[in-house]
Amino acid sequence: MTQKNICIQLFFALCITCVTSCKKGEYIENPLTIKYIKFESVGGANISQLLLSGKPLEISQLGGAYQIPFHGEDSLALTLVYGKNTLTKKFDMSKAYQSYYLFAKGNNIDSLAILTNHPMDGVEVPDDNSFYLNIYNENKYFSPDGSPIHIALYDGVGEWNQWDPTYTENPVDTIFNITTQFNEGFRKIKYLNYYSDSGVGKWKAKVLREDKTPVKSPDGNDLYFYIPFSKDVKVLYTYIDNKEIKEVNLDNWDSNSYMELPNGAVSTLFPLKLYLSK
Known part of the structure; x- marks a missing residue:
């Protein structure tokens, strides 16, 4: 068998493999997607960085949310850098976009609360003196x-x-x-x-x-x-x-x-x- 014939047979074998391995209409999902988490500071409780596996995450141009690389995990452990301290929390990754309020209850990292609602929401104003x-x-x-x-x-x-x-x-x-x-x-x-x-x-x-x-x-x-x-x-x-x-x-x-x-x-x-x- 000539070298030319061998190349032709290998080409047709590769085509058959591709056809049989991919069913008609099947969608192959990109294993990497991006999800977004936004932190809004109330009262000055600013974070300087958000880390995933020790690496800083980038902030999106759309609304200032952090871009989270996502590979299908149920949750991810993210580290907030707050002042000279760090705080690691697990975040549910089922939603494409999440928004939280950062509220420091004191002067240390342990007091940093991560809230889904603004701390003033639902607070009634007194009607007396x-x-x-x-x-x-x-x-x-x-x-x-x-x-x-x-x-x-x-x-x-x-x-x-x-x-x-x-x-x-x-x-x-x-x-x-x-x-x-x-x-x-x-x-x-x-x-x-x-x-x-x-x-x-x-x-x-x-x-x-x-x-x-x-x-x-x-x-x-x-x-x-x-x-x-x-x-x-x-x-x-x-x-x-x-x-x-x-x-x-x-x-x-x-x-x-x-x-x-x-x-x-x-x-x-x-x-x-x-x-x-x-």
Whole structure:
């Protein structure tokens, strides 16, 4: 048999193999498809990368979702890089597109919640003279070991006076057991009475340690804080920033440094950071 005949027979054998191995109408699916997961940050809980098997995934130009290579798995373990920490979670891969909210309940990776609904969804606004509050503390001066703290609130007396305010001698309300993470539910807090015509008030506060003893200034004096607050806020997620507490005249921007306080006490603006509100 000549070399030409051998080549012709091999060609026809290959054609027959292809025909018999592929049935009429059969669709051969591409083993690799792309699925999409989008993470939307609420309150600043940003992730810098999403990893699959240690490799960073690319972000799609369409809506900012991550592109997930998919080979038919029921679920995939994806790693979120959040600050200097990582968090690995399994995600169901049955849907072509998924969307989640990232919500940090505290200042560490373990507190990062992955939600299908926005944390404000379904939250009813109080219809009385009060607001809903959820608060956590990350200030090491107030609580070096992460123990709960409390905030005692003093109300203003008489008409609003920005330059010479008078406050109650004793606290009128106390926010107890502020930990390093948000609570599962809200605290209902009554609005205090001391507001300007613009609707922004300035509440006086004292921070208490877990045993109810007051936090002192670095030089041992009584320490008061002032919290600007708007009556427009009905629901509030907030946290106490890890701001350095300095000596007397603690903050050059302290608008309360002109106030006379008893027994050498000092004051500053409260290191409160807005997280979410409505």
